[in-house]
Amino acid sequence: MQKRALIIIGVIVLIVIAIGGTFLYLQKSQIPLVNVQNSNTQTADWKTYTNAEYGFEFKYPPGYEVTDLEKKDFFIVRAAGDVSRENPAYPYLTIEFLSESYLKVLEVEQQKSPQEINNIVIGNVSSKEFLYSSEMGNTFQEIIIPKNNQAIRISSSKGGLLDPLLSTFKFIK
Template sequence: MSEHKHFLNKKFIVTFIVLALLGSGAYAGIWYWGNQKYSFKDMNPVFTPRPDPTADWKTYTNTQYGFEFKYPQTWAKVSSASYADGTPHLIIYTDMYPAQDYDARVDVYLDNLKSVQDSNPLFKGSIGSLTIINNVSWVKYQVKGLNGNLLDGFDYLTEHNAKTYDIGASAITANQILSTFKFTGASVSPLPVAGNGILMGHADVGSICPVQQSGVACTPSPQANMARQVGVFTQAGALVSSQHLDANGNYQFSLVPGIYTIKASGMQVDRLSVTKGTVTIKVGQTTTLNFSIDTGIR
């Protein structure tokens, strides 16, 4: 009888321990999942505004001809001048000791765009491509050498208030000007292009830091953005138009209706080698294509 009672006591103790372990395990599980639920519930994403990479740039303003643009503080000199025929222009030096007479120029012709295109040997007989940068429509020409070869220089022409504005520079320098160029005063609007549609978007350029730390934003510099290109191609693979991103990583094209393939430069900034998508352009409509560009830098 005593042995049987002792056995029951042992059985009771074992059962009690098992139940206690199960109870504590269940409590721990409820506590854990309760905390997990609480943590997930309280994890609200924090969105920080994209910093303006041109915030510390200087501003050049021309009140006589109604335009302004921003430029890096590292640029050496921006000065007004005029040609022998009286055409006003702006001379820009990005370096203190430039390799040539100037690094960029802004000419103002007191005539309409067609007259300038027909009379200037730089543009006469050439076919320019239409591009929109910072809400201003430009006709883009690539500069040719004496033997007809293409150089790393471009002229961007636009008409405003019966005057033609011509910005000439290398690709990166021109885009530094164009990305913030705007007309001031009354009647400010881009050139209307009848029958076209708009393609626009933003490219996130990265990674551009040696090490990207979790939770720390890695903002590309204006130069990193403007070194990258976006190109518009026909379905057959022919290049229709191309441009560099502006200082904020934005781009915009005015295109005739059709289906186009969009490519961008990646690790090789001078090659439009990475396909970003296919778009259909319709008359009077705006199509948006945003994408990322991996520079390969880690």
């Protein structure tokens, strides 16, 4: 009789462990982690922009330009397409080195009520992506990257050439 009770208790313990393990696995798999991968064939003929002072680089396609601006407490790099194109919402990319802490910048972004928040990897650093839509239906993204207790914000329109451009972004120091 005792042997049978031990078997029943053992089976119950195994069932509880299996249910608990399944629950933990499902909880963990609900957090999407997007890792932007570089497609070498698509970016093979692209130019490389390197900024040694701030320690980053990325590639950008022919026909685009990069402009450096220093203003107050942030640094901006813009990669912009031909503004004479019919679509006024041409792709762009801005990189801002912010003096605020990473957590403070995340808090501000969350207060803007984004449509979607994703975990993303940029330059081998776990970051947050916030997606917003305009009234015209265009999608914009804000990516917040932690760096030395501060934050880097990458802003861009979503899609098109920008996904492969972001896949080439990396820190060099």
